[in-house]
Amino acid sequence: xxxxxxxxxxxxxxxxxxxxxxxxxxxxxxxxxxxxxxxxxxxxxxxxxxxxxxxxxxxxxxxxxxxxxxxxxxxxxxxxxxxxxxxxxxxxxxxxxxxxxxxxxxxxxxxxxxxxxxxxxxxxxxxxxxxxxxxxxxxxxxxxxxxxxxxx
Numbered sequence: 001x002x003x004x005x006x007x008x009x010x011x012x013x014x015x016x017x018x019x020x021x022x023x024x025x026x027x028x029x030x031x032x033x034x035x036x037x038x039x040x041x042x043x044x045x046x047x048x049x050x051x052x053x054x055x056x057x058x059x060x061x062x063x064x065x066x067x068x069x070x071x072x073x074x075x076x077x078x079x080x081x082x083x084x085x086x087x088x089x090x091x092x093x094x095x096x097x098x099x100x101x102x103x104x105x106x107x108x109x110x111x112x113x114x115x116x117x118x119x120x121x122x123x124x125x126x127x128x129x130x131x132x133x134x135x136x137x138x139x140x141x142x143x144x145x146x147x148x149x150x151x152x
Contacts, residue, residue: 001031001032001033001034001037001041001042001045001105001109001144001145002031002032002034002081002082002142002143002144003029003030003031003032003045003049003081003142003143003144004029004030004078004081004140004141004142004143005027005028005029005030005049005052005054005140005141005142005143006027006028006030006133006135006138006139006140006141007026007027007054007055007135007136007137007138007139007140008023008025008026008027008028008074008133008134008135008136009024009025009134009135009136010022010023010024010025010133010134011023011028011074011131011132011133011134012074012131012132012133013074013076013121013122013123013124013129013130013131013132014129014130014132015123015124015127015128015129015130016127016128020121020122020123020124020127020129021074021075021076021121021122021123022074022121023071023072023073023074023119023121024072025069025071025072025136026066026069026071026072026073026074026119027049027066027071027072027073027074028074028076028131028133029049029073029074029075029076030076030078030081031075031076031077031078031081031106031109032077032078032079032080032081032082032096032102033079033096033097033101033102033105033106034082034095034096034097035094035095035096035097035098036147037097037101037105037147038105038147039105039108040147040148041145041146041147042105042108042109042112043112044145045109045143045145046109046112046113046116048143048145049066049073049143050065050066050067050116050117051065051067052065052066052141052143053065053068054139054141055068055069055071062139066117067117070118070119071119072119072120072121073113073117073119073120073121074121074122074123075106075109075110075113075120075121075122075123076122076123076129076131077102077103077106077123077125077126079093079096079097079102080093082095082096099126102125103125103126106125107125110122
């Protein structure tokens with residue numbers, strides 16, 4: 001599972017002119033389920049995301065997590081994070097989970113996030129979305145959690 005997170009002062013998502021989610025401060029999470037991902041991968045990514053210390057403390061150092069600062073999460077599905085650009089000028093998205101599986105894992109991630117964190121807003125899976133944000137810093141960090149290979 002792949003996420004691109006941006007620390008934001010505010011962010012919102014609209015679909016066909018209708019706002020589907022917004023936060024005032026926290027993390028914009030662009031989320032991509034990839035082939036082979038499962039709930040355990042989503043759980044590990046969420047745990048990492050919630051504990052990642054990328055917010056400033058009293059001394060201005062990045063020492064606080066989104067939980068520490070009571071920030072929001074805006075989770076937006078983004079299958080294009082699975083883009084493979086090694087073969088030419090048109091990206092391939094074969095690494096992305098199939099749409100039904102991607103939706104299931106996105107929904108699972110959002111439900112788990114809502115159970116673990118008080119402020120979680122979303123985009124709309126598979127929709128043509130417009131995302132507006134004020135990046136804070138800017139701080140933009142890629143996170144990737146891979147499925148664990150079975151042990152012999």
